[in-house]
Amino acid sequence: MTTPDEDDDLLSRLRAADPVRDLEALPDDRILRMINAATASNPQPASSPARSPRRPLLIGLTGATGLAAVAFAAVAVFSPTTASATRLVMPDDPGLAAGSCPALDAEQLKSSPLTMAFSGRVTAVQGSEATLEVTEVFTGDPGRQVVVERTTAESGDYSGFDLVQGQDYLISTVEAGQPDAAAEIALCGVSGPASSELRAIYEAAFG
């Protein structure tokens, strides 16, 4: 059992090794310039992805009713701007190794800074890219088709997952950071093969 004093000693030793302990605060005019740059570069901020009711694609329906329903769903779900595939990237450094990922629950999923959440089936794997047909949209606008740039895990303790042709997946994304970069797949159990457990969490979070 350690004492608070021992924890304090450890804290002091770590803080003495802080590589930026002597970093001076930014001057106010520099902060203002950064604020102006951010607000000027994007005068109309993106609204948060709608937590709209789930939008399933009505695959498998037949007959005139089915065709009409599919046509309606296509209009409702896919805007003209999503005619081309949405590009996503599977991070090779998700920040946490697999063994450190917290157990996922609906509340955590709901409060995460996610930009999209959807289910999809892998229809093709070619080289480092996998193509998914989106089957259900929980939030955001992934479009009809998504292309994922797969990366090679550099660590054995990796919280990512393989994309296998014919398999179904539940995928969420986070903001890429740079405006033109592909959105990044949220890992650490947030995205993965469409197990009944993960689907239940998605449905509770977005349903």
Added chain:
Amino acid sequence: MPDLDRRTRYEGVVRQVIEPVRRYLARRTDATTAEDVLADTLLVCWRRLDDVPAEPLPWVYVVARNCLANAERAARRQGRLVRKLGATAGPSTVPGPDSDGGDPVLACALANLRPADAELLRLWAWDELTPGELAGVLGVSENAVNIRLHRARGRLRDELRKCAELAGHDRGERRTDR
């Protein structure tokens, strides 16, 4: 929200988070990348202002972590491309800051820890996040944070002992060699 209110709220958020997030980035990458990633992070905050919670720091840390991972991936891709072209350019990964602060035994101990433990300790000691803030950044409960911190501190103490013994052994060998 009217434009003026939005701008006022954004400015308040930035002033609240800019120094801790800037330091977070400066501790984990080189100065140029840190500056670029800070600008990316602030841009995301502006674009996602409606999503920024009342206590913004943990949320913004997650955004900064994602932006940094993105920048490092771009640097690695660039390095791979340069190698493919047969050029002899610099390193493919972003160089990290010198983090031993003149305490090589501590640097050795941190390097021997699991990355998740070392990062938790850095967030606790360097970024001075409270257990509640750590819970927000890591997406776990405050109770889980306290348990993990306790274990990580224990592992760090073990590694400090091992590294100190190793350093003493090395010094002894050097004296014998003379």
